[in-house]
Amino acid sequence: MSNYSFPAARLQRTLTDPSKTPLVVVACGSFSPITHMHLRMFEMAVDHVRQNMSDVYEVVGGYMSPVSDYYNKAGLASAAHRVRMCELACEQTSDWLMVDPWEAMQSSYQPTAKVLDHINHEINTVLGGIRTSPTSDEHRPARVMLLGGSDLLQTMSQPGVWSKEDLDHILGLYGIFVIERSGSAVSDALDPLREWGDERGRDWVGNIHIVRQLIANDISSTRIRQFLRWGMSVHYLLPNVVIEYLREHGLYREEAPKEKEKGKERADSSSAAAAAAATSSS
Structure with missing residues (x-):
């Protein structure tokens, strides 16, 4: 992929507190299309870190990683469209979020564990980590953590959906922020994950951080696509720049x-x- 370059323009390259571990939050998904809920998830994760983990971590970056065209899912717009919509949303609504197109550019489906490995490699090996202070040459490895909804955690707890090796890689090495969603029982999902982690001598649950939704937000891409097919308004559900892009390219007007x-x-x-x-x- 000679035309690929890892996006790092908004990555905070130096810690403001040299005693902390730099933290990078990564959300993988279809983003078909990206909504305000996707963007809010990152903000909720940052609030959770500030309120509950600030003695250890400092958030230095956030990445969206849209899946490739080879992810077999109904209602999926092309990777090029989805990446561009995510880029526009981040550019117009955030000063710290970025979009990594690496996964979307692949010619085959990439497991989440491999995507996290890629971002970890780019930040900690290629870029050399995060500088501890402006006056120091010391660089510290960033901790990469996955971000998802409680529905994602539920799929992880269902036998046969995720391989135990991938779960061990994600939950054992990286960890995950889980945004609570209505209708998803987080506690029910934690029990089998705790058991499977114990079987491997790993504390998976200790790396699962539950983020409470203080204001319910159930906006979903599936509902957005339905509204668009039905000719209904999607204003205030996703960024205006994304709505303009959808209109310009005629996306989701017909059923896949x-x-x-x-x-x-x-x-x-x-x-x-x-x-x-x-x-x-x-």
Whole structure:
């Protein structure tokens, strides 16, 4: 990938407190499209660090990593569109968030663990870490941590969805900030992860940091796509610059083929059920 360069313009290269460990927060996902909820997740994670972990960590950067076109998911706009929308959102609404296009540029699906390894390598090996103070030549490795919703944590706790090796890599080496979402029972997800971590002699749960939502925000990309297909307004649900991009490129106005097929299957199933009911009542 000769045209790839790791985005570091907004990365804080020097700590303000030399006693702390630099922390980089990374969110992987479809971002199809990016919403205010995606952006708020980063701010909530930073607040959590300041209120609960400030004696250890200083946040020096935040990255979004959109999946590639090879991630098999309905309603997925092209990687180029999704990366650009994320870039526009970060440029217009934040002074510290960045978008890493590396995952989106890959010719195959990349596991989350590999994405974290990539960002860790770029910051700590290629860039040499974070400087401890303006007057020192000492550089300290940044801690990279994943950011996701409680629905992500639930998938991690479901047998067979994630490999134990990837879970050990993510939860054992990096850690995760989990934003609570309505309808997702975090405690139910922690129990199997605690058990699996104990089997490997690793404290996975100790690296899972639950971030409380003090103001409920259930905006989802799925709902945004539905609103767009139905011709409904999405103002105040995502950044204006993203809305303008969606309008300019005509994105999500029609159902993706897989979603259409699912809708057809549901319609066929409903018709069959209705016919069976009519037959049984006649």
